[in-house]
Amino acid sequence: MIIRDFWFVYHNILTEEFSKKNYLSFLRKIFGLFYKIILKILRHKFSINTYNLDKKDKKDFTNLNLDQLFINFNCDKGSHCFFDKKKILSHNYSVFYEKYFKNLKNNRMNILELGSHEGKGIASFYFYFSNAGLIGANINPFQMKYSSKRISELFVDVSSERSLKSLYNYLTLDLEIIIDDASHNIKDILIAFSIFFKKLKSGGCYVIEDLDQFKALPELNPYNDELTPLEILKKIKNNQNFKSSFIDEVSKKYLIENIKEIKIEKGSMEINEKNVSDIAFVFKK
Numbered sequence: 635m636i637i638r639d640f641w642f643v644y645h646n647i648l649t650e651e652f653s654k655k656n657y658l659s660f661l662r663k664i665f666g667l668f669y670k671i672i673l674k675i676l677r678h679k680f681s682i683n684t685y686n687l688d689k690k691d692k693k694d695f696t697n698l699n700l701d702q703l704f705i706n707f708n709c710d711k712g713s714h715c716f717f718d719k720k721k722i723l724s725h726n727y728s729v730f731y732e733k734y735f736k737n738l739k740n741n742r743m744n745i746l747e748l749g750s751h752e753g754k755g756i757a758s759f760y761f762y763f764s765n766a767g768l769i770g771a772n773i774n775p776f777q778m779k780y781s782s783k784r785i786s787e788l789f790v791d792v793s794s795e796r797s798l799k800s801l802y803n804y805l806t807l808d809l810e811i812i813i814d815d816a817s818h819n820i821k822d823i824l825i826a827f828s829i830f831f832k833k834l835k836s837g838g839c840y841v842i843e844d845l846d847q848f849k850a851l852p853e854l855n856p857y858n859d860e861l862t863p864l865e866i867l868k869k870i871k872n873n874q875n876f877k878s879s880f881i882d883e884v885s886k887k888y889l890i891e892n893i894k895e896i897k898i899e900k901g902s903m904e905i906n907e908k909n910v911s912d913i914a915f916v917f918k919k
Contacts, residue, residue, distance in 0.1 A: 636786075640671055642804050643775050643789045649800075650791050670776050678781040687760050687782040695761040701728035703761055709754035710903070711815075711843075725901040725911045727843065734839065734897070734915050735811070740765055744807045746833075747771065748792060748826060749816030753778040756785060771801055773816075792816040798829050808835045818847040820855045821880050823863045827916075828885035831892070834918045845898075845912040850905035864898070867914055871896045894919040 644667055651660040677684050695703065704712025710724040711731070742765045750756050750770025757780045759768055770778055771790040778787045788804070791797040792814075812830050814823060823842060831840050845864045848854035855862070861878055869876040870893055878886070894917045901911030 639786055639788060640675075643787075644668065644671060646789050646797060646800050647775075650794055650797055653794075653796060674776050683779070685757075685780050687757060687780055687785070692761070698761070699728070700732050700758065700762050701726075703758040704728050704755075707754040707757045709758055711755055711758070713902070723902050723904075725843070725903045725913070727899075727901050727911070727913055730899045730901070730913060730915070735763075738810070739763060741810070742766070743810035744769065745811040745813070746805070746809050746830075747813045747815060748790060748830075749814065750787075751777055751815075753780040753785075755813070755815065756780060760784065767807065769805070769807075790816075792822040792826055793819065795825055795829075798826055802829055802833060805833065809833050810835055810838045811841065812838070813841040813843065815843045818844045818851075818854050820848055820859055820862055821857065824866070824878060824880040827863070828881045828889065831889060831916070831918070836918060838918050840916040840918070842914045842916070844910055845914055847905070847910040850908040850910050864912060864914070867896050867898065867916065892919050893917070 647667055648660060648663060651663060676682070678686065698706065701712050705714065708715050711727040712724055713726045713728065714721055715724045716722070739762060743763070744767040745759060745763065746769045747755055748771050750772045753770055756768050756770045759766065760780070760782060767784055767786070769786045769788060771788045772778070773789070773791050775787050775789045788801060790801045812834060814826055816822060816826070827840065827842065834840055842863060846862070848862070857879070859879065861876060866876055866878060870890060881889070897915040899913050899915070900909065901913060903909070903911045
């Protein structure tokens with residue numbers, strides 16, 4: 635974690651605590667965060683409970699396809715993963731990622747993942763996109779288990795528009811791919827999309843995973859909003875007007891004018907006997 639990223643994480647976590655009036659937590663974190671960040675730097679440096687991907691033998695991963703990489707890092711984007719030591723079917727998004735991004739494997743580019751969690755997806759992409767810079771943004775920036783000179787770890791609270799805009803303004807790199815695998819809350823998805831689609835390079839792609847997870851987990855649609863991200867994307871695809879509580883008119887105009895193509899695919903994972911694996915690839919003009 636470079637000094638600039640260090641201060642971004644430190645400042646923005648404290649700002650979010652203060653803005654939410656969590657004053658006791660704010661006071662605790664003034665010193666607690668500093669300690670955690672220093673500890674994280676030392677853990678990465680000496681590979682304590684973390685894995686430096688730059689030190690791994692690339693020969694072990696060179697011939698693996700993306701699904702094999704997801705499985706290797708136990709990422710639920712793959713065809714299966716292990717949960718509580720049990721093998722389960724997961725989203726099987728690998729086939730779609732390869733379908734749309736196979737030709738970008740060796741490109742020098744930058745990829746942002748919102749909701750990077752432990753970094754299993756980031757670690758998989760590290761070997762698949764061999765020349766890409768990878769940015770993992772998460773509400774808990776101390777959760778990432780993988781490090782590399784090509785990986786940056788940043789803070790974002792996708793439920794906070796202020797936090798999303800802060801990350802947007804902080805990132806100065808052109809982004810070819812942005813992946814939203816964060817809260818899967820309808821409101822959070824739409825606000826993040828309306829903000830970060832503008833950060834994509836021309837010809838880039840914005841990926842939204844688990845578009846319809848709210849069908850199995852109603853708490854992800856607390857406003858009972860009928861116009862879901864999937865429905866909005868379908869309306870844009872069909873050149874139909876729409877109104878959303880979470881996308882303002884200026885952002886809506888930008889999306890309509892700058893979206894080139896929308897591809898919606900369906901994966902395999904089920905929750906409560908409902909398929910929750912719709913994934914969207916939104917390409918920019």
